[in-house]
Each structure stands twice: as C-alpha cells, then as structure tokens.
Amino acid sequence: MPQLTVEGFGAFEVPAGKRLVLALVDEAGVDQLHACGGNCRCTTCRVEFVSGEPDTMTEAEKNKLAERGLTGVRLSCQILCAHDMTVRAVSRLEGSGRPDPGSRPEAEIHPQPVVWVER
Numbered sequence: 001m002p003q004l005t006v007e008g009f010g011a012f013e014v015p016a017g018k019r020l021v022l023a024l025v026d027e028a029g030v031d032q033l034h035a036c037g038g039n040c041r042c043t044t045c046r047v048e049f050v051s052g053e054p055d056t057m058t059e060a061e062k063n064k065l066a067e068r069g070l071t072g073v074r075l076s077c078q079i080l081c082a083h084d085m086t087v088r089a090v091s092r093l094e095g096s097g098r099p100d101p102g103s104r105p106e107a108e109i110h111p112q113p114v115v116w117v118e119r
C-alpha cells in the first residue's frame with residue numbers, strides 16, 4: 001500500500017488508488033477543505049507536494065489550475081494514491097472561516113470521463 005505523509009500529521013498507509021482528498025480525510029485525519037465535493041471546481045482541496053508529485057494530472061485539474069493562475073499546488077480531488085507521497089496540507093477547515101469542509105467527495109474521480117495529461 002502507498003504511504004501518504006502529511007507534514008505535521010504523520011505517515012499513513014493508504015489503499016492503492018484511493019483519491020488523495022479522501023486519504024487526507026480518512027487515513028491522515030486532516031480537516032482538508034473540499035468545498036465543491038471533489039468536482040474540480042473550487043480548488044480548496046489544494047495541497048503542496050514535498051515529494052512524490054505525480055507526473056500526470058487530469059485535464060480538468062490542469063485547466064482549473066491555469067484558469068485560477070495557481071502554481072506550486074495540486075488538487076487532491078484529482079489525484080490517486082498510486083505511490084508514496086509527502087504533502088503539506090495548506091487548505092484546511094481550521095482558520096478558513098468556513099462552516100464545514102464541504103460535502104464528501106465520491107470514491108471515483110469527477111468530473112467524468114477522466115482524461116490524463118502530462119503536468
């Protein structure tokens with residue numbers, strides 16, 4: 001099983017292929033924001049990679065990051081835990097002023113169909 005390390009939280013074994021946003025919540029216990037419910041619309045699921053950043057991304061993620069002018073972050077709702085990764089949780093409920101983190105993302109990546117492109 002891949003290992004997910006979250007700075008300040010620890011290292012956790014996660015099921016291979018699990019959405020990173022869900023692994024952050026379920027395995028790592030991070031109060032990770034995911035305001036749009038994992039649909040690649042809000043960018044609040046963003047994380048910073050320390051190591052293990054995937055070389056591919058969904059076309060939806062690539063387009064959303066470009067649209068928002070975001071660099072140096074990835075959208076955890078668009079990433080699958082396929083190998084060891086170390087990330088910083090930079091978008092948490094704590095300190096956000098939001099009432100909740102957002103509805104729980106589904107198990108499968110959305111939006112469908114998923115198109116993988118180089119990052």
Ligand code: FES
Binds near residue numbers: 035037041043076078
């Ligand atoms: S972009 Fe909204 S949860 Fe990922």
